[in-house]
Amino acid sequence: MNYSYPIDMDWSKDEITTVIHYFEMIEKAYEKGVSTSEIKEAYRAFKVVVPSIGEEKRLGREFEDASGYSPYQVMKMLKNATTSTIKMKP
Template sequence: MNYSYPLNMDWTKEEIVTVIRYFESIEKAYESGIDVQELKKRYREYKQVVPSIGEEKQLGKEFEAASGYSPYQVMKLVKNTTTSTIKMRP
């Protein structure tokens, strides 16, 4: 990883950790695969920190621009999957 996560400096340390864990889960979905329930849990926690859809989209775009990994595409797959794990195709 040679990029930084999009973070808001107004967040608490715990909130920053929650957001980082979510983005790490997105990375894991691309790199090795991830359990769908684990990813859904991380997303629910993330939405407690970032409840605004507009802010979620902005952070997702920033993360994708930096990493090449799309949170939107991962969550779209999770929403429509019938399997217990997912792995994104590059």
């Protein structure tokens, strides 16, 4: 990993940890696969820190630009998931 996570310096340490955990789950969905329950829980916690859809989209684009991993595509696959695990195709 040669990129940094998009974070807001106004967030508390716990909030930064929550956002980083969510982005780690996005990475995991691409690299190894992640359980649907794990990604749902990470997203719920993320939305407590980032309730704004506009900010969520901005952070998602920044993360995708830096990493190549799309939070939008992972969440779209999660919404339509018929299995207990999500594994994105590279």
